[in-house]
Amino acid sequence: MSDITKYLRKQRLPHILCPGCGHGIVMNALLRAIDRAGLDQDKTAVVSGIGCSGRIPAYLDFNTLHTTHGRALAYATGLKLYRPDLTVIVLMGDGDASAIGGNHLIHAARRNIDLVAVVMNNSNYGMTSGQYSPLTPTARITTTSPYGNIEQPFDLAQLVQAAGASYVARSTTYHVQSLITYLEKAIKKKGFAFVEAVAQCPTYFGRKNKLGAGAEMLERFKTLAVDVKRAATLSPEERKGKIVIGEFADRAVPEYTERYGELIARLKAKDAHAVAGE
Numbered sequence: 616m617s618d619i620t621k622y623l624r625k626q627r628l629p630h631i632l633c634p635g636c637g638h639g640i641v642m643n644a645l646l647r648a649i650d651r652a653g654l655d656q657d658k659t660a661v662v663s664g665i666g667c668s669g670r671i672p673a674y675l676d677f678n679t680l681h682t683t684h685g686r687a688l689a690y691a692t693g694l695k696l697y698r699p700d701l702t703v704i705v706l707m708g709d710g711d712a713s714a715i716g717g718n719h720l721i722h723a724a725r726r727n728i729d730l731v732a733v734v735m736n737n738s739n740y741g742m743t744s745g746q747y748s749p750l751t752p753t754a755r756i757t758t759t760s761p762y763g764n765i766e767q768p769f770d771l772a773q774l775v776q777a778a779g780a781s782y783v784a785r786s787t788t789y790h791v792q793s794l795i796t797y798l799e800k801a802i803k804k805k806g807f808a809f810v811e812a813v814a815q816c817p818t819y820f821g822r823k824n825k826l827g828a829g830a831e832m833l834e835r836f837k838t839l840a841v842d843v844k845r846a847a848t849l850s851p852e853e854r855k856g857k858i859v860i861g862e863f864a865d866r867a868v869p870e871y872t873e874r875y876g877e878l879i880a881r882l883k884a885k886d887a888h889a890v891a892g893e
């Protein structure tokens with residue numbers, strides 16, 4: 616494996632992430648996946664919304680776009696339509712992707728547009744001091760659920776799969792090798808490829824829920840993780856509180872920019888015939 620520091624804008628370091636934050640592990644895994652996939656830095660774009668996760672493109676030496684909260688997929692869709700030759704990777708937090716940006720997520724998956732969507736799920740809004748998100752587990756303490764979260768969370772991987780994405784996988788910052796593998800597969804996959812990386816926010820979610828520092832939160836991911844195939848054999852009661860990891864979908868679905876390109880070519884040919892009086 617080559618030196619992945621070549622993908623960093625070293626002049627932008629040090630980064631803003633807290634000690635023990637899981638986002639750095641996801642960034643590291645992504646760079647290793649990019650390296651394995653052999654992407655050309657000039658032919659790769661990394662787009663983010665706003666959040667601690669959203670800061671990551673600032674440190675990466677690709678074509679990068681730091682956009683508005685919840686709208687990273689909308690910007691990425693425009694970019695991909697204009698430059699279908701680029702590999703476009705979208706980095707989002709769980710709040711970014713599933714709350715304010717939830718509609719963009721399901722429609723990008725429904726269109727099956729060729730984007731790599733990475734959601735760093737740390738169960739809360741890290742950047743704005745730990746409010747609950749649509750992925751915060753029930754009963755968890757956050758800044759905005761001081762008596763325990765009374766909502767039930769989305770299973771984002773299942774949602775995106777049901778919406779029509781080509782590729783869907785989930786791993787954690789403990790299971791780094793599978794995270795790298797899924798990210799590499801997502802990069803190589805034609806269509807909407809979604810990877811959820813369950814990550815730790817020791818500063819807010821960890822502290823509020825007395826889950827310990829970063830390393831202890833990683834240990835917890837190890838204990839709670841269950842493979843998707845094994846999860847299918849468990850009762851709802853046995854599955855409760857577990858983190859289901861693995862590949863949820865890997866399938867051939869018509870891709871949006873290709874269909875769009877075909878439509879343009881068909882209409883141009885029709886116009887040419889009309890001009891020629893045919």
Ligand SMILES: Cc1ncc(C[n+]2csc(CCOP(=O)(O)OP(=O)(O)O)c2C)c(N)n1
Pocket residue numbers: 665666667668669683684707708709710711712735737739740741742743748
């Ligand atoms: C339109 C808009 N609404 C709200 C905010 C404030 N805001 C900034 S980051 C953020 C949440 C970030 O949480 P998440 O997406 O989970 O990412 P994390 O920081 O945990 O990586 C919010 C609500 C904003 N910047 N723009």
Ligand code: SF4
Pocket residue numbers: 631632633635636637638667668737741742815816817818819
């Ligand atoms: S607040 Fe949480 S998500 Fe944000 S950098 Fe710190 S540990 Fe990471």
